[in-house]
Amino acid sequence: MSDEVHVPSDGSREARVTSVVVTGFYHETAFYGSDDDFLAHAVPFLEDGLRAGEPSVVACTESNSSLLRAALGDAAVIYRPGADQYSRPSDAISSYRDLFREHTADGAQQMRVVGDVPHPGMGARWDWWARYEAAVNQAYAEFPVWGLCPYDTRTTPAEVLADVVRTHPNVATTPGTHEANSGYREGLAASSQVPDVLEQGAPVVELVDPSAGAVREAVGAAIGGMSLSEDDAHDVVYAASEVVTNGLTHGVAPVRFRLWADGSRVLVAVTDRGNGPSDPLAGLVPTTETLSAGLGLWILHRTCDYVSMGREGDGFTVRVSVGGQT
Template sequence: MTGFFHETAFYGSDDDFLALVVPFLEDGLRAGEVVVAACAERNAGLLRGAVGGDVLFLPGADQYSRPSDSISTYRELFREHTDAGARHMRVVGDVPHPGTGASWDWWARYEAAVNQAYAEFPVWGLCPYDTRTTPADVLADVVSTHPNIAVGPEVHEANPGFRDGLAGTRQVTDALEHRAPLIDLVDVTAGAVREAVGSAIGGIALSEDGAHDVVYAASEIVTNGLTHGVAPVRFRLWADESRVLVAVTDQGSGPADPLVGLMPTTATRSAGLGLWILHRTCDYVSMGQDSDGFTVRVSVGGQT
């Protein structure tokens, strides 16, 4: 195997899950491959009771609060094993989605991004999704982001529904957006936004780091919109007692590269490294087209 073989599968019962995943793992063990299971607690328990051999059990992606953290962790793991001489690896992993209580946008971008992020490693990655809990729009994104699909136990096919690039997931309006924004500005400078945000969030129960993250995020995404977007660029901020949401909208199409924000890059001054920092520090970041244009939303504090 050379490069990353990215595959999905769908199951509707615990027995179906085991029928798909156990042969996948056991075939890897028999071949002497590095075999990893990174599933949520329930599925990990099923696998521990069904698979013999030296499987490396890791926390599922639901234990990583941010997909950028997950990418960084997996790349370190893959590099460690390939540097140690591993020629092939297999990984089965659950990916968070609204059916498991997670916001989907940045995990949809994760599923698209890993086709590039893991491309240098000899890894077969299987992402099984439970049709009992996974919403239909998420399943559609899953199909579009996986080049391969397991249609049955040990039956692996090229996925005709795969589309290279970003997932087609729609932006979801945050609950705070039902309120009037505390700040609503058009085509202001990043400096003016930093000043306005600093004044607006003074009474909100944020940690010192959280307050810094809000100001940094506001400045960064405004700079990004002014530098790479299409005018007019609109900045808005909402807040409740413990959480702040900022949104920046421009009239451009936004970046087409699914890696933007999920891996560090110095290819551009703003659209790469700055957005990656946001993805590593803020509680939630969504990016995509909505009814107003291309919008970046960043949430800090409270519950997202």
């Protein structure tokens, strides 16, 4: 008979358990090196949830979802396309919170989720997904959800795996065994920002301590001849104005604004000498606090193709990419 532990929402837990009952978010990772290893972790996890009457969700890549469909047959699993669920971190958080709220309102005492979080091995930029993996420990804390994030060691870069260890309080070291993760570090992931390929060239626009109006004018002129959609052009101007305003209001001067473009894509980078937002959820969840940068940053995260935030050698930098491919 398997042992069982009650896991309160404050995160305290025993060091090693083989079954889990949660009242808050139990965030777990597992590493696998073959399709059989993936199934060995995910299938019993989902089957146990279904037997207990727990809503059980799969938001994986097409290949992993196909593996699970074949293994589970017509089991009542809720399948969500991973590409849709994980289009942007802020969208993923909003969508999951809506799902969790719906099922708990309907009486669910616990839920289970298996999700493939995007990373470079899947063709995605990582730094904002590293922030996601750190932030959801707080963003989902109010919900009784057991989330399993499996990572394929065949395709996941070593630096990503290091971030995964830092951001998950729990780890399934072998299928069916669940342990407190000694490598977990509360707060933001330590992954460094990766400069965009466009930064290899000289910026089209470079300004120091500009007003938001000056930035909007300069950006409008710089993108005038580009093949951007009307929505993308609007997003670039808004993003540039918002990030500069954020730096001037909440950062430490000087505030340096730079813009690069390649004809179909625009990259904006704003650097100040401050430390950036103290809230790990900044930009990933909405806020109505007028003295906070959270609302504007959240709009950027919901509209732009890529947003990166973090400390670098010369200060705190926000990067925003719109159009083309990142």
